[in-house]
Amino acid sequence: MDLTTYAIPAFVVLMALELLSFVLLPDETEQGYATRDTATSLSMGIGSIVANLGWGVLIVASYHWVAELAPVHWAVGWASAAAVFVGWDFLYYWEHRAGHRIRLLWAAHVNHHSSRRYNLSTALRQTWTGIGSLPFGLPLLLLGFSPAMVFTAQSVNLLYQFWIHTERIDRMWRPIEAVMNTPSHHRVHHGSNQGYLDRNYGGVFIVWDRLFRTFTPETERVEYGLTRNIDTYNPLRVAFHEYAAIGRDLRAVRTLRERLTVLLGTPGAAYATVALATARDGQNS
Incomplete structure:
Protein backbone atom coordinates (compact mmCIF):
# COMPACT_ATOMS: atom_id res chain seq x y z
CA MET A 1 0.00 0.00 0.00
CA ASP A 2 1.44 3.38 -1.03
CA LEU A 3 0.56 5.64 1.88
CA THR A 4 2.55 8.61 0.59
CA THR A 5 -0.16 9.62 -1.89
CA TYR A 6 -2.74 9.77 0.89
CA ALA A 7 -0.33 11.90 2.95
CA ILE A 8 -0.10 14.71 0.37
CA PRO A 9 -2.64 16.96 2.20
CA ALA A 10 -0.61 16.55 5.41
CA PHE A 11 2.59 17.42 3.52
CA VAL A 12 1.00 20.65 2.27
CA VAL A 13 -0.22 21.63 5.73
CA LEU A 14 3.15 20.92 7.36
CA MET A 15 5.03 22.89 4.70
CA ALA A 16 2.66 25.82 5.22
CA LEU A 17 3.25 25.67 8.97
CA GLU A 18 7.01 25.53 8.49
CA LEU A 19 6.85 28.52 6.14
CA LEU A 20 4.73 30.41 8.69
CA SER A 21 7.28 29.61 11.38
CA PHE A 22 9.98 31.34 9.33
CA VAL A 23 7.75 34.43 9.11
CA LEU A 24 6.90 34.51 12.81
CA LEU A 25 10.21 33.22 14.16
CA PRO A 26 12.92 34.18 11.66
CA ASP A 27 16.43 32.83 12.16
CA GLU A 28 19.22 34.37 10.11
CA THR A 29 21.22 31.13 10.33
CA GLU A 30 18.48 29.22 8.49
CA GLN A 31 17.70 29.67 4.81
CA GLY A 32 13.96 29.01 4.82
CA TYR A 33 12.00 28.90 1.59
CA ALA A 34 12.60 30.46 -1.84
CA THR A 35 9.86 30.53 -4.47
CA ARG A 36 11.73 29.00 -7.41
CA ASP A 37 13.47 26.38 -5.29
CA THR A 38 10.20 25.31 -3.68
CA ALA A 39 8.43 25.23 -7.05
CA THR A 40 11.13 22.91 -8.36
CA SER A 41 10.80 20.62 -5.34
CA LEU A 42 7.02 20.45 -5.76
CA SER A 43 7.40 19.77 -9.49
CA MET A 44 9.85 16.97 -8.75
CA GLY A 45 7.39 15.45 -6.29
CA ILE A 46 4.52 15.54 -8.79
CA GLY A 47 6.76 14.15 -11.53
CA SER A 48 7.84 11.33 -9.25
CA ILE A 49 4.23 10.32 -8.60
CA VAL A 50 3.50 10.26 -12.34
CA ALA A 51 6.70 8.39 -13.23
CA ASN A 52 6.17 5.81 -10.51
CA LEU A 53 2.81 4.88 -12.00
CA GLY A 54 4.82 3.29 -14.77
CA TRP A 55 7.67 1.91 -12.69
CA GLY A 56 5.14 0.69 -10.14
CA VAL A 57 3.61 -1.77 -12.60
CA LEU A 58 6.98 -3.42 -13.18
CA ILE A 59 7.86 -3.44 -9.49
CA VAL A 60 4.50 -4.87 -8.42
CA ALA A 61 4.72 -7.61 -11.04
CA SER A 62 8.28 -8.46 -10.01
CA TYR A 63 7.41 -8.53 -6.31
CA HIS A 64 4.46 -10.87 -6.83
CA TRP A 65 6.54 -13.20 -9.01
CA VAL A 66 9.39 -13.38 -6.47
CA ALA A 67 6.95 -13.80 -3.56
CA GLU A 68 5.71 -17.02 -5.14
CA LEU A 69 9.22 -18.47 -4.77
CA ALA A 70 9.26 -18.08 -0.99
CA PRO A 71 9.25 -21.41 0.91
CA VAL A 72 7.11 -19.91 3.71
CA HIS A 73 4.53 -17.12 3.88
CA TRP A 74 3.98 -15.05 7.01
CA ALA A 75 0.52 -14.03 8.14
CA VAL A 76 -0.15 -10.37 8.82
CA GLY A 77 0.24 -9.57 12.52
CA TRP A 78 2.10 -7.30 14.90
CA ALA A 79 5.21 -9.48 14.96
CA SER A 80 5.44 -9.81 11.18
CA ALA A 81 4.67 -6.10 10.73
CA ALA A 82 7.50 -5.15 13.09
CA ALA A 83 9.87 -7.61 11.42
CA VAL A 84 9.20 -6.36 7.89
CA PHE A 85 9.43 -2.74 9.07
CA VAL A 86 12.86 -3.23 10.65
CA GLY A 87 13.95 -5.51 7.83
CA TRP A 88 13.12 -2.95 5.17
CA ASP A 89 14.88 -0.18 7.11
CA PHE A 90 18.03 -2.34 7.16
CA LEU A 91 17.75 -2.97 3.41
CA TYR A 92 16.94 0.70 2.79
CA TYR A 93 20.25 1.61 4.43
CA TRP A 94 22.07 -0.47 1.81
CA GLU A 95 19.88 0.81 -1.03
CA HIS A 96 20.58 4.38 0.03
CA ARG A 97 24.29 3.70 0.45
CA ALA A 98 24.44 2.12 -3.00
CA GLY A 99 22.61 5.14 -4.38
CA HIS A 100 25.51 7.31 -3.27
CA ARG A 101 28.36 4.93 -4.09
CA ILE A 102 27.36 3.60 -7.54
CA ARG A 103 27.20 6.37 -10.09
CA LEU A 104 24.40 4.90 -12.21
CA LEU A 105 22.23 4.70 -9.08
CA TRP A 106 23.45 8.13 -7.98
CA ALA A 107 22.06 9.52 -11.24
CA ALA A 108 18.59 8.55 -10.01
CA HIS A 109 19.10 9.86 -6.46
CA VAL A 110 21.11 13.02 -7.08
CA ASN A 111 18.04 15.18 -7.66
CA HIS A 112 17.08 14.71 -4.01
CA HIS A 113 20.32 16.43 -3.02
CA SER A 114 20.22 19.15 -5.66
CA SER A 115 18.57 21.88 -3.56
CA ARG A 116 20.87 24.30 -1.76
CA ARG A 117 18.12 24.83 0.80
CA TYR A 118 16.81 22.43 3.41
CA ASN A 119 13.14 22.47 4.31
CA LEU A 120 10.17 20.14 4.16
CA SER A 121 9.70 20.77 0.44
CA THR A 122 13.18 19.27 -0.13
CA ALA A 123 11.78 15.90 0.93
CA LEU A 124 9.57 15.95 -2.16
CA ARG A 125 12.53 15.99 -4.57
CA GLN A 126 12.15 12.33 -5.40
CA THR A 127 13.53 10.33 -8.31
CA TRP A 128 11.72 9.90 -11.60
CA THR A 129 13.79 6.80 -12.41
CA GLY A 130 13.48 4.67 -9.30
CA ILE A 131 13.70 1.22 -10.84
CA GLY A 132 17.18 0.75 -9.35
CA SER A 133 15.61 0.24 -5.93
CA LEU A 134 13.74 -2.88 -7.06
CA PRO A 135 16.33 -5.55 -6.05
CA PHE A 136 16.61 -4.31 -2.47
CA GLY A 137 13.09 -5.36 -1.50
CA LEU A 138 13.40 -8.87 -2.90
CA PRO A 139 15.06 -10.51 0.16
CA LEU A 140 11.99 -9.72 2.26
CA LEU A 141 9.75 -11.39 -0.31
CA LEU A 142 11.95 -14.48 -0.36
CA LEU A 143 11.71 -14.60 3.44
CA GLY A 144 7.94 -14.91 3.11
CA PHE A 145 6.60 -11.39 3.60
CA SER A 146 3.83 -10.51 1.17
CA PRO A 147 4.24 -7.74 -1.43
CA ALA A 148 1.56 -5.72 0.39
CA MET A 149 3.53 -5.91 3.65
CA VAL A 150 6.74 -4.86 1.93
CA PHE A 151 5.09 -1.98 0.08
CA THR A 152 3.50 -0.76 3.31
CA ALA A 153 6.84 -0.89 5.15
CA GLN A 154 8.47 1.07 2.33
CA SER A 155 5.71 3.70 2.42
CA VAL A 156 5.90 4.14 6.19
CA ASN A 157 9.68 4.43 5.94
CA LEU A 158 9.36 7.19 3.33
CA LEU A 159 6.66 8.98 5.35
CA TYR A 160 8.93 9.03 8.39
CA GLN A 161 11.67 10.70 6.42
CA PHE A 162 9.49 13.67 5.45
CA TRP A 163 9.65 15.46 8.81
CA ILE A 164 13.42 15.17 9.21
CA HIS A 165 13.98 17.54 6.26
CA THR A 166 13.93 20.69 8.36
CA GLU A 167 16.22 23.17 10.07
CA ARG A 168 13.48 24.19 12.48
CA ILE A 169 14.22 21.28 14.85
CA ASP A 170 17.60 21.28 16.59
CA ARG A 171 19.09 18.35 18.48
CA MET A 172 16.59 16.05 20.18
CA TRP A 173 16.71 14.05 23.42
CA ARG A 174 19.94 12.07 23.43
CA PRO A 175 18.38 8.56 23.59
CA ILE A 176 16.29 9.44 20.52
CA GLU A 177 19.35 10.74 18.68
CA ALA A 178 21.17 7.53 19.55
CA VAL A 179 18.64 5.26 17.86
CA MET A 180 16.46 7.23 15.45
CA ASN A 181 17.21 9.25 12.36
CA THR A 182 16.55 12.89 13.26
CA PRO A 183 16.68 16.27 11.50
CA SER A 184 20.19 16.81 12.85
CA HIS A 185 21.44 13.49 11.49
CA HIS A 186 19.77 13.99 8.13
CA ARG A 187 21.05 17.55 7.73
CA VAL A 188 24.52 16.01 7.80
CA TYR A 201 22.30 6.83 5.19
CA GLY A 202 19.66 5.56 7.61
CA GLY A 203 15.94 5.90 6.94
CA VAL A 204 14.14 5.50 10.27
CA PHE A 205 16.95 4.14 12.44
CA ILE A 206 20.43 5.64 12.68
CA VAL A 207 21.77 2.47 14.33
CA TRP A 208 22.77 1.00 10.95
CA ASP A 209 25.13 3.94 10.36
CA ARG A 210 26.60 3.51 13.82
CA LEU A 211 27.01 -0.23 13.23
CA PHE A 212 28.60 0.09 9.78
CA ARG A 213 30.67 3.19 10.62
CA THR A 214 28.99 5.70 8.33
CA PHE A 215 27.67 7.90 11.14
CA THR A 216 28.81 11.50 11.63
CA PRO A 217 27.20 13.93 14.08
CA GLU A 218 26.33 17.50 13.15
CA THR A 219 29.27 19.56 14.36
CA GLU A 220 29.54 22.43 11.86
CA ARG A 221 27.22 24.53 9.74
CA VAL A 222 25.83 22.43 6.89
CA GLU A 223 26.38 23.58 3.31
CA TYR A 224 23.51 22.05 1.38
CA GLY A 225 23.59 20.92 -2.23
CA LEU A 226 26.08 19.06 -4.38
CA THR A 227 29.83 19.25 -4.65
CA ARG A 228 29.07 20.24 -8.26
CA ASN A 229 25.92 22.33 -8.05
CA ILE A 230 23.85 22.44 -11.22
CA ASP A 231 22.37 25.95 -10.75
CA THR A 232 19.05 25.24 -12.43
CA TYR A 233 15.40 25.19 -11.39
CA ASN A 234 14.28 23.29 -14.49
CA PRO A 235 12.71 20.02 -13.22
CA LEU A 236 13.72 18.12 -16.36
CA ARG A 237 17.36 19.11 -15.95
CA VAL A 238 17.25 18.35 -12.24
CA ALA A 239 15.81 14.89 -12.95
CA PHE A 240 18.13 13.88 -15.77
CA HIS A 241 21.29 16.01 -15.61
CA GLU A 242 23.46 13.23 -14.19
CA TYR A 243 22.37 10.77 -16.86
CA ALA A 244 23.39 13.35 -19.47
CA ALA A 245 26.74 13.76 -17.69
CA ILE A 246 27.27 10.00 -17.72
CA GLY A 247 26.64 9.98 -21.47
CA ARG A 248 29.23 12.73 -22.01
CA ASP A 249 31.72 10.97 -19.78
CA LEU A 250 31.32 7.66 -21.61
CA ARG A 251 32.26 9.45 -24.81
CA ALA A 252 35.30 10.98 -23.11
CA VAL A 253 36.87 7.66 -22.02
CA ARG A 254 38.22 4.81 -24.12
CA THR A 255 38.85 1.59 -22.23
CA LEU A 256 36.32 -0.89 -20.86
CA ARG A 257 37.66 -0.36 -17.36
CA GLU A 258 37.17 3.40 -17.64
CA ARG A 259 33.61 2.94 -18.92
CA LEU A 260 32.77 0.58 -16.06
CA THR A 261 34.15 3.12 -13.60
CA VAL A 262 32.02 5.86 -15.15
CA LEU A 263 28.93 3.68 -14.81
CA LEU A 264 29.49 1.66 -11.65
CA GLY A 265 32.26 3.40 -9.72
CA THR A 266 31.68 6.02 -7.07
CA PRO A 267 30.86 9.47 -8.45
CA GLY A 268 34.24 10.71 -7.25
CA ALA A 269 36.11 7.87 -8.94
CA ALA A 270 34.13 8.44 -12.14
CA TYR A 271 34.93 12.15 -12.23
CA ALA A 272 38.63 11.46 -11.57
CA THR A 273 38.73 8.83 -14.32
CA VAL A 274 37.24 11.24 -16.85
CA ALA A 275 39.64 13.99 -15.81
CA LEU A 276 42.64 11.67 -16.27
CA ALA A 277 41.33 10.44 -19.64
CA THR A 278 40.79 14.00 -20.82
CA ALA A 279 44.28 15.04 -19.71
CA ARG A 280 45.79 11.97 -21.42
CA ASP A 281 44.03 12.70 -24.67
CA GLY A 282 45.10 16.33 -24.46
CA GLN A 283 48.74 15.30 -24.17
CA ASN A 284 48.43 12.91 -27.10
CA SER A 285 46.78 15.40 -29.41
Whole structure:
Protein backbone atom coordinates (compact mmCIF):
# COMPACT_ATOMS: atom_id res chain seq x y z
CA MET A 1 0.00 0.00 0.00
CA ASP A 2 1.44 3.38 -1.03
CA LEU A 3 0.56 5.64 1.88
CA THR A 4 2.55 8.61 0.59
CA THR A 5 -0.16 9.62 -1.89
CA TYR A 6 -2.74 9.77 0.89
CA ALA A 7 -0.33 11.90 2.95
CA ILE A 8 -0.10 14.71 0.37
CA PRO A 9 -2.64 16.96 2.20
CA ALA A 10 -0.61 16.55 5.41
CA PHE A 11 2.59 17.42 3.52
CA VAL A 12 1.00 20.65 2.27
CA VAL A 13 -0.22 21.63 5.73
CA LEU A 14 3.15 20.92 7.36
CA MET A 15 5.03 22.89 4.70
CA ALA A 16 2.66 25.82 5.22
CA LEU A 17 3.25 25.67 8.97
CA GLU A 18 7.01 25.53 8.49
CA LEU A 19 6.85 28.52 6.14
CA LEU A 20 4.73 30.41 8.69
CA SER A 21 7.28 29.61 11.38
CA PHE A 22 9.98 31.34 9.33
CA VAL A 23 7.75 34.43 9.11
CA LEU A 24 6.90 34.51 12.81
CA LEU A 25 10.21 33.22 14.16
CA PRO A 26 12.92 34.18 11.66
CA ASP A 27 16.43 32.83 12.16
CA GLU A 28 19.22 34.37 10.11
CA THR A 29 21.22 31.13 10.33
CA GLU A 30 18.48 29.22 8.49
CA GLN A 31 17.70 29.67 4.81
CA GLY A 32 13.96 29.01 4.82
CA TYR A 33 12.00 28.90 1.59
CA ALA A 34 12.60 30.46 -1.84
CA THR A 35 9.86 30.53 -4.47
CA ARG A 36 11.73 29.00 -7.41
CA ASP A 37 13.47 26.38 -5.29
CA THR A 38 10.20 25.31 -3.68
CA ALA A 39 8.43 25.23 -7.05
CA THR A 40 11.13 22.91 -8.36
CA SER A 41 10.80 20.62 -5.34
CA LEU A 42 7.02 20.45 -5.76
CA SER A 43 7.40 19.77 -9.49
CA MET A 44 9.85 16.97 -8.75
CA GLY A 45 7.39 15.45 -6.29
CA ILE A 46 4.52 15.54 -8.79
CA GLY A 47 6.76 14.15 -11.53
CA SER A 48 7.84 11.33 -9.25
CA ILE A 49 4.23 10.32 -8.60
CA VAL A 50 3.50 10.26 -12.34
CA ALA A 51 6.70 8.39 -13.23
CA ASN A 52 6.17 5.81 -10.51
CA LEU A 53 2.81 4.88 -12.00
CA GLY A 54 4.82 3.29 -14.77
CA TRP A 55 7.67 1.91 -12.69
CA GLY A 56 5.14 0.69 -10.14
CA VAL A 57 3.61 -1.77 -12.60
CA LEU A 58 6.98 -3.42 -13.18
CA ILE A 59 7.86 -3.44 -9.49
CA VAL A 60 4.50 -4.87 -8.42
CA ALA A 61 4.72 -7.61 -11.04
CA SER A 62 8.28 -8.46 -10.01
CA TYR A 63 7.41 -8.53 -6.31
CA HIS A 64 4.46 -10.87 -6.83
CA TRP A 65 6.54 -13.20 -9.01
CA VAL A 66 9.39 -13.38 -6.47
CA ALA A 67 6.95 -13.80 -3.56
CA GLU A 68 5.71 -17.02 -5.14
CA LEU A 69 9.22 -18.47 -4.77
CA ALA A 70 9.26 -18.08 -0.99
CA PRO A 71 9.25 -21.41 0.91
CA VAL A 72 7.11 -19.91 3.71
CA HIS A 73 4.53 -17.12 3.88
CA TRP A 74 3.98 -15.05 7.01
CA ALA A 75 0.52 -14.03 8.14
CA VAL A 76 -0.15 -10.37 8.82
CA GLY A 77 0.24 -9.57 12.52
CA TRP A 78 2.10 -7.30 14.90
CA ALA A 79 5.21 -9.48 14.96
CA SER A 80 5.44 -9.81 11.18
CA ALA A 81 4.67 -6.10 10.73
CA ALA A 82 7.50 -5.15 13.09
CA ALA A 83 9.87 -7.61 11.42
CA VAL A 84 9.20 -6.36 7.89
CA PHE A 85 9.43 -2.74 9.07
CA VAL A 86 12.86 -3.23 10.65
CA GLY A 87 13.95 -5.51 7.83
CA TRP A 88 13.12 -2.95 5.17
CA ASP A 89 14.88 -0.18 7.11
CA PHE A 90 18.03 -2.34 7.16
CA LEU A 91 17.75 -2.97 3.41
CA TYR A 92 16.94 0.70 2.79
CA TYR A 93 20.25 1.61 4.43
CA TRP A 94 22.07 -0.47 1.81
CA GLU A 95 19.88 0.81 -1.03
CA HIS A 96 20.58 4.38 0.03
CA ARG A 97 24.29 3.70 0.45
CA ALA A 98 24.44 2.12 -3.00
CA GLY A 99 22.61 5.14 -4.38
CA HIS A 100 25.51 7.31 -3.27
CA ARG A 101 28.36 4.93 -4.09
CA ILE A 102 27.36 3.60 -7.54
CA ARG A 103 27.20 6.37 -10.09
CA LEU A 104 24.40 4.90 -12.21
CA LEU A 105 22.23 4.70 -9.08
CA TRP A 106 23.45 8.13 -7.98
CA ALA A 107 22.06 9.52 -11.24
CA ALA A 108 18.59 8.55 -10.01
CA HIS A 109 19.10 9.86 -6.46
CA VAL A 110 21.11 13.02 -7.08
CA ASN A 111 18.04 15.18 -7.66
CA HIS A 112 17.08 14.71 -4.01
CA HIS A 113 20.32 16.43 -3.02
CA SER A 114 20.22 19.15 -5.66
CA SER A 115 18.57 21.88 -3.56
CA ARG A 116 20.87 24.30 -1.76
CA ARG A 117 18.12 24.83 0.80
CA TYR A 118 16.81 22.43 3.41
CA ASN A 119 13.14 22.47 4.31
CA LEU A 120 10.17 20.14 4.16
CA SER A 121 9.70 20.77 0.44
CA THR A 122 13.18 19.27 -0.13
CA ALA A 123 11.78 15.90 0.93
CA LEU A 124 9.57 15.95 -2.16
CA ARG A 125 12.53 15.99 -4.57
CA GLN A 126 12.15 12.33 -5.40
CA THR A 127 13.53 10.33 -8.31
CA TRP A 128 11.72 9.90 -11.60
CA THR A 129 13.79 6.80 -12.41
CA GLY A 130 13.48 4.67 -9.30
CA ILE A 131 13.70 1.22 -10.84
CA GLY A 132 17.18 0.75 -9.35
CA SER A 133 15.61 0.24 -5.93
CA LEU A 134 13.74 -2.88 -7.06
CA PRO A 135 16.33 -5.55 -6.05
CA PHE A 136 16.61 -4.31 -2.47
CA GLY A 137 13.09 -5.36 -1.50
CA LEU A 138 13.40 -8.87 -2.90
CA PRO A 139 15.06 -10.51 0.16
CA LEU A 140 11.99 -9.72 2.26
CA LEU A 141 9.75 -11.39 -0.31
CA LEU A 142 11.95 -14.48 -0.36
CA LEU A 143 11.71 -14.60 3.44
CA GLY A 144 7.94 -14.91 3.11
CA PHE A 145 6.60 -11.39 3.60
CA SER A 146 3.83 -10.51 1.17
CA PRO A 147 4.24 -7.74 -1.43
CA ALA A 148 1.56 -5.72 0.39
CA MET A 149 3.53 -5.91 3.65
CA VAL A 150 6.74 -4.86 1.93
CA PHE A 151 5.09 -1.98 0.08
CA THR A 152 3.50 -0.76 3.31
CA ALA A 153 6.84 -0.89 5.15
CA GLN A 154 8.47 1.07 2.33
CA SER A 155 5.71 3.70 2.42
CA VAL A 156 5.90 4.14 6.19
CA ASN A 157 9.68 4.43 5.94
CA LEU A 158 9.36 7.19 3.33
CA LEU A 159 6.66 8.98 5.35
CA TYR A 160 8.93 9.03 8.39
CA GLN A 161 11.67 10.70 6.42
CA PHE A 162 9.49 13.67 5.45
CA TRP A 163 9.65 15.46 8.81
CA ILE A 164 13.42 15.17 9.21
CA HIS A 165 13.98 17.54 6.26
CA THR A 166 13.93 20.69 8.36
CA GLU A 167 16.22 23.17 10.07
CA ARG A 168 13.48 24.19 12.48
CA ILE A 169 14.22 21.28 14.85
CA ASP A 170 17.60 21.28 16.59
CA ARG A 171 19.09 18.35 18.48
CA MET A 172 16.59 16.05 20.18
CA TRP A 173 16.71 14.05 23.42
CA ARG A 174 19.94 12.07 23.43
CA PRO A 175 18.38 8.56 23.59
CA ILE A 176 16.29 9.44 20.52
CA GLU A 177 19.35 10.74 18.68
CA ALA A 178 21.17 7.53 19.55
CA VAL A 179 18.64 5.26 17.86
CA MET A 180 16.46 7.23 15.45
CA ASN A 181 17.21 9.25 12.36
CA THR A 182 16.55 12.89 13.26
CA PRO A 183 16.68 16.27 11.50
CA SER A 184 20.19 16.81 12.85
CA HIS A 185 21.44 13.49 11.49
CA HIS A 186 19.77 13.99 8.13
CA ARG A 187 21.05 17.55 7.73
CA VAL A 188 24.52 16.01 7.80
CA HIS A 189 23.47 13.60 5.06
CA HIS A 190 22.43 16.52 2.84
CA GLY A 191 25.66 18.42 3.44
CA SER A 192 28.27 19.01 0.78
CA ASN A 193 30.90 19.72 3.47
CA GLN A 194 33.87 17.43 2.98
CA GLY A 195 33.38 15.80 6.38
CA TYR A 196 29.70 15.18 5.73
CA LEU A 197 29.90 13.47 2.34
CA ASP A 198 28.41 9.96 2.15
CA ARG A 199 27.34 9.83 5.78
CA ASN A 200 24.13 9.01 7.70
CA TYR A 201 22.30 6.83 5.19
CA GLY A 202 19.66 5.56 7.61
CA GLY A 203 15.94 5.90 6.94
CA VAL A 204 14.14 5.50 10.27
CA PHE A 205 16.95 4.14 12.44
CA ILE A 206 20.43 5.64 12.68
CA VAL A 207 21.77 2.47 14.33
CA TRP A 208 22.77 1.00 10.95
CA ASP A 209 25.13 3.94 10.36
CA ARG A 210 26.60 3.51 13.82
CA LEU A 211 27.01 -0.23 13.23
CA PHE A 212 28.60 0.09 9.78
CA ARG A 213 30.67 3.19 10.62
CA THR A 214 28.99 5.70 8.33
CA PHE A 215 27.67 7.90 11.14
CA THR A 216 28.81 11.50 11.63
CA PRO A 217 27.20 13.93 14.08
CA GLU A 218 26.33 17.50 13.15
CA THR A 219 29.27 19.56 14.36
CA GLU A 220 29.54 22.43 11.86
CA ARG A 221 27.22 24.53 9.74
CA VAL A 222 25.83 22.43 6.89
CA GLU A 223 26.38 23.58 3.31
CA TYR A 224 23.51 22.05 1.38
CA GLY A 225 23.59 20.92 -2.23
CA LEU A 226 26.08 19.06 -4.38
CA THR A 227 29.83 19.25 -4.65
CA ARG A 228 29.07 20.24 -8.26
CA ASN A 229 25.92 22.33 -8.05
CA ILE A 230 23.85 22.44 -11.22
CA ASP A 231 22.37 25.95 -10.75
CA THR A 232 19.05 25.24 -12.43
CA TYR A 233 15.40 25.19 -11.39
CA ASN A 234 14.28 23.29 -14.49
CA PRO A 235 12.71 20.02 -13.22
CA LEU A 236 13.72 18.12 -16.36
CA ARG A 237 17.36 19.11 -15.95
CA VAL A 238 17.25 18.35 -12.24
CA ALA A 239 15.81 14.89 -12.95
CA PHE A 240 18.13 13.88 -15.77
CA HIS A 241 21.29 16.01 -15.61
CA GLU A 242 23.46 13.23 -14.19
CA TYR A 243 22.37 10.77 -16.86
CA ALA A 244 23.39 13.35 -19.47
CA ALA A 245 26.74 13.76 -17.69
CA ILE A 246 27.27 10.00 -17.72
CA GLY A 247 26.64 9.98 -21.47
CA ARG A 248 29.23 12.73 -22.01
CA ASP A 249 31.72 10.97 -19.78
CA LEU A 250 31.32 7.66 -21.61
CA ARG A 251 32.26 9.45 -24.81
CA ALA A 252 35.30 10.98 -23.11
CA VAL A 253 36.87 7.66 -22.02
CA ARG A 254 38.22 4.81 -24.12
CA THR A 255 38.85 1.59 -22.23
CA LEU A 256 36.32 -0.89 -20.86
CA ARG A 257 37.66 -0.36 -17.36
CA GLU A 258 37.17 3.40 -17.64
CA ARG A 259 33.61 2.94 -18.92
CA LEU A 260 32.77 0.58 -16.06
CA THR A 261 34.15 3.12 -13.60
CA VAL A 262 32.02 5.86 -15.15
CA LEU A 263 28.93 3.68 -14.81
CA LEU A 264 29.49 1.66 -11.65
CA GLY A 265 32.26 3.40 -9.72
CA THR A 266 31.68 6.02 -7.07
CA PRO A 267 30.86 9.47 -8.45
CA GLY A 268 34.24 10.71 -7.25
CA ALA A 269 36.11 7.87 -8.94
CA ALA A 270 34.13 8.44 -12.14
CA TYR A 271 34.93 12.15 -12.23
CA ALA A 272 38.63 11.46 -11.57
CA THR A 273 38.73 8.83 -14.32
CA VAL A 274 37.24 11.24 -16.85
CA ALA A 275 39.64 13.99 -15.81
CA LEU A 276 42.64 11.67 -16.27
CA ALA A 277 41.33 10.44 -19.64
CA THR A 278 40.79 14.00 -20.82
CA ALA A 279 44.28 15.04 -19.71
CA ARG A 280 45.79 11.97 -21.42
CA ASP A 281 44.03 12.70 -24.67
CA GLY A 282 45.10 16.33 -24.46
CA GLN A 283 48.74 15.30 -24.17
CA ASN A 284 48.43 12.91 -27.10
CA SER A 285 46.78 15.40 -29.41
